Amino acid sequence: MLTRKATEADEREVKGLWGYCFEKPSDPFFQWYFENVYSPETVLVGEEKGQIACDLHRRPYTINVRGERLPVDYIVGVATHPAARGKGFASELLRGAFHMAASEGKPFVTLMPSAASYYLPMGFGFYCHQWERRASPEELAKISRKALSCRTISSEEDWRELASIYDAYTDGRNGYTLRDEVSWKSHIQGQLVEGYIALVYDERGPSGYLFYTFDDRTLIATEMAFARESGRRGLYAYMAGHRGSVDTCVWYEPIDDMSWMYWNDGAEHTYISNKTFPYMLGRLTDPVTAFDGLPCPEGVEGEIAFQLADSFLPENSGIYVLRAGNGHISALKTDVFYDLKLHIEDISGVPMGSAIPEPAFCIGAGALAQLFMGSADLSDLLRLEKARWLTKNEAGRSRTLALGKAMLPKEKNWINEWF
Incomplete structure (x- = not known):
C-alpha cells in the first residue's frame, strides 16, 4: 500500500x-x-x-x-x-x-477512539476520561440555581464571552486545547450547524456556557464550561428548564470533579447517573522532543534513566535519560552509548562506571504517554504493572520513585474536541 x-x-x-x-x-x-x-x-x-x-x-x-x-x-x-x-x-x-x-x-x-482496544496495541494510552452524567430535568432541578440571566448564541462573533469562561475553566488544568479567535469561530460554527449554544450570567458577567443538541427526547450537552460554581448551577437550571420537552439530560464534566460530594441527598447514587466516559488517547511519536524542555518544579534536580519498549514504532525503543534542573527537563536517547558501554565491558571485563546511567525501569509506549501527560505517575504505572523495575537496588528504586513523582507529577487533565 x-x-x-x-x-x-x-x-x-x-x-x-x-x-x-x-x-x-x-x-x-x-x-x-x-x-x-x-x-x-x-x-x-x-x-x-x-x-x-x-x-x-x-x-x-x-x-x-x-x-x-x-x-x-x-x-x-x-x-x-x-x-x-x-x-x-x-x-x-x-x-x-x-x-x-x-x-x-x-x-x-x-x-478519540470508537474502540480503544484497536488503538492501545499501537502505543496509545488514555490521558483523559470524563464523567458522563444523566438526569431527568425534574431531578436536575434539585441541584440547580437559576442564573441572573441567560441567552442563546447565534453568531461566532460572540466568541470572546465563551473564551473568557473557557480560560477560567481550564485554569489549573492540563492537556486542553489552546483556542484563539480563528479556532473559536470554527468551533462555534461547527456547533451551530446542528445544535445550540446557551450562555448564562451572574452578577460578575458571563459565568457558563453549554453546547448542546437534541436526540429525540434527550438533551445532549457536548461541551459545558463555567467560570464559577454559579455558572455550573445556572447551566443545570437551564437544562432543567427543558422539562416537558425532554425526558433526559446528558452532560460531561472533568474526571477530577468532586461536586457530587455536595449534591443534595447524595445525588450520585439517587437521581443523578454518573459513569466514566473514556475520552482521549495520546501517543508519543518522538519521546526526546516531547520531554526535552518540559517544565518541572523549581528545585527538582536529578536524572532518571529508563528503557522504552515500543513494538509499533521499534525505532523509538531504547534507553532514555531525563535530567531535571533549573525548572526544566532535558531528554536524551542514549541506547547507542549504552550498547557501546556493554560491549566494552564485555570484551575488557573493566566496569566503565556510571557516566552512562543504567535504566531503572522498563515502560511501554502507552504508559509513557500517560506519564508524559500526567494521567498517571511512575508509582501508579509500576503498581499497575504498566512499567517494571530493572534495578534490584531498593535505595535506587526509592530515589527513582521520589524523583519521578517530583519531576512528572499527576495533572488534572481535560480536553473537549470532537473533530
Whole structure:
C-alpha cells in the first residue's frame, strides 16, 4: 500500500469514504466540514492499486502540557473501505501518520477512539476520561440555581464571552486545547450547524456556557464550561428548564470533579447517573522532543534513566535519560552509548562506571504517554504493572520513585474536541 498526503484530485474519494463510514453527504455537518475545515494536505491516504483504500484526517491543534504549548495532530476520521479491511492497511496508515507528525515537530498525537482496544496495541494510552452524567430535568432541578440571566448564541462573533469562561475553566488544568479567535469561530460554527449554544450570567458577567443538541427526547450537552460554581448551577437550571420537552439530560464534566460530594441527598447514587466516559488517547511519536524542555518544579534536580519498549514504532525503543534542573527537563536517547558501554565491558571485563546511567525501569509506549501527560505517575504505572523495575537496588528504586513523582507529577487533565 502506498501512503501519501491527499491532493485536490482525491477530494471525491475522500468525501466518499467519509460518507460511507460516517455522515452522509446530505448531512449538514458533512457539508460544513468539507466546506470549512477540510484541506487535502491534512489528510493521509492509503492507496492500493490506484484507489484510496483508507484515509485519516490530521487536525492540527496546540494543547497545554504542563504549562507549555505543544503542537499535536488530532487524528479523526480513520476510515477503511470494507473491501480493503482485514489487511492491516489502517495500522500501516497510522504508523505513517506518526512518522509524519514526528518529522513536522509534533511529538504527540491524540485520538478519540470508537474502540480503544484497536488503538492501545499501537502505543496509545488514555490521558483523559470524563464523567458522563444523566438526569431527568425534574431531578436536575434539585441541584440547580437559576442564573441572573441567560441567552442563546447565534453568531461566532460572540466568541470572546465563551473564551473568557473557557480560560477560567481550564485554569489549573492540563492537556486542553489552546483556542484563539480563528479556532473559536470554527468551533462555534461547527456547533451551530446542528445544535445550540446557551450562555448564562451572574452578577460578575458571563459565568457558563453549554453546547448542546437534541436526540429525540434527550438533551445532549457536548461541551459545558463555567467560570464559577454559579455558572455550573445556572447551566443545570437551564437544562432543567427543558422539562416537558425532554425526558433526559446528558452532560460531561472533568474526571477530577468532586461536586457530587455536595449534591443534595447524595445525588450520585439517587437521581443523578454518573459513569466514566473514556475520552482521549495520546501517543508519543518522538519521546526526546516531547520531554526535552518540559517544565518541572523549581528545585527538582536529578536524572532518571529508563528503557522504552515500543513494538509499533521499534525505532523509538531504547534507553532514555531525563535530567531535571533549573525548572526544566532535558531528554536524551542514549541506547547507542549504552550498547557501546556493554560491549566494552564485555570484551575488557573493566566496569566503565556510571557516566552512562543504567535504566531503572522498563515502560511501554502507552504508559509513557500517560506519564508524559500526567494521567498517571511512575508509582501508579509500576503498581499497575504498566512499567517494571530493572534495578534490584531498593535505595535506587526509592530515589527513582521520589524523583519521578517530583519531576512528572499527576495533572488534572481535560480536553473537549470532537473533530
